[in-house]
Amino acid sequence: MSQLAAVSCGVSVLLLHLVLLWVPPSRAHIPPHNETARVARFVAHHCDWGALATISSHEPVRGQPFANIFSVSDGSRGHGSGVPYFYLTTMEISVQDLQENANTSLTMSLAQTPYCRERHFDPQSPLCAHVIFSGVIEKVDDKENATAKHALFSRHPEMAKWPHDHNWFFAKLNITNIWVLDYFGGIKTVTPDEYYKAKPW
Ligand SMILES: *[C@@H]1O[C@H](CO)[C@@H](O)[C@H](O)[C@H]1NC(C)=O
Ligand SMILES: *[C@@H]1O[C@H](CO)[C@@H](O)[C@H](O)[C@H]1NC(C)=O
Ligand SMILES: *[C@@H]1O[C@H](CO)[C@@H](O)[C@H](O)[C@H]1NC(C)=O
Numbered sequence: 001m002s003q004l005a006a007v008s009c010g011v012s013v014l015l016l017h018l019v020l021l022w023v024p025p026s027r028a029h030i031p032p033h034n035e036t037a038r039v040a041r042f043v044a045h046h047c048d049w050g051a052l053a054t055i056s057s058h059e060p061v062r063g064q065p066f067a068n069i070f071s072v073s074d075g076s077r078g079h080g081s082g083v084p085y086f087y088l089t090t091m092e093i094s095v096q097d098l099q100e101n102a103n104t105s106l107t108m109s110l111a112q113t114p115y116c117r118e119r120h121f122d123p124q125s126p127l128c129a130h131v132i133f134s135g136v137i138e139k140v141d142d143k144e145n146a147t148a149k150h151a152l153f154s155r156h157p158e159m160a161k162w163p164h165d166h167n168w169f170f171a172k173l174n175i176t177n178i179w180v181l182d183y184f185g186g187i188k189t190v191t192p193d194e195y196y197k198a199k200p201w
């Protein structure tokens with residue numbers, strides 16, 4: 001074997017190893033649907049964004065539901081804590097709603113991952129696992145800042161370049177209720193306690 005062939009063979013072996021190490025969401029195993037809290041943790045971890053519904057504080061829809069997209073992360077890949085963290089600015093329309101009423105609902109769906117696409121699960125199908133959280137958005141305290149920053153910036157590197165004059169702050173959803181749709185037979189609920197105790201993988 002020539003040296004060049006040997007080097008290229010070594011490179012292919014290395015590439016193969018990298019491919020085998022990286023497990024995309026489509027292949028990471030979703031927990032069985034009888035383990036609802038684990039499913040919720042799985043969905044929360046694999047989603048990079050969600051729809052956040054607030055009670056609008058803006059005319060002409062003041063007092064009405066208002067859903068908007070937010071980047072979210074519960075931890076760097078493979079290290080989910082279950083806590084949905086956000087990077088927010090009060091210049092944002094929904095964040096202004098939260099200043100009047102911090103009650104919110106966050107929806108995350110595996111429709112945004114290859115999991116549903118590869119299996120041809122329509123986003124509205126219960127098989128395309130999705131989770132709805134309700135709770136309150138809270139600014140994280142100084143102790144939790146670094147955790148929130150690592151969770152978000154590792155999954156959303158562009159955040160580091162967001163305009164510095166926007167007064168970004170780290171926030172989290174303090175979850176009070178959880179609904180899970182991942183199979184036929186109706187929506188299921190889990191408590192925040194069950195959710196945080198569950199081992200997602
Ligand atoms: C879920 O079902 C599997 C078998 O289908 C079983 O092994 C497992 O113990 C069940 N888990 C719970 C939490 O009931
Ligand atoms: C937020 O939700 C809680 C619990 O559901 C409720 O008690 C509270 O009144 C709500 N806050 C506002 C401002 O609507
Ligand atoms: C927490 O993060 C915010 C937003 O990036 C920053 O303004 C604040 O100084 C940080 N606090 C600490 C204690 O690091």
Ligand SMILES: *[C@@H]1O[C@H](CO)[C@@H](O)[C@H](O)[C@H]1NC(C)=O
Pocket residue numbers: 138174175
């Ligand atoms: C979430 O909110 C509840 C009730 O408002 C509060 O008791 C609890 O300390 C909060 N949890 C966290 C993690 O901030």
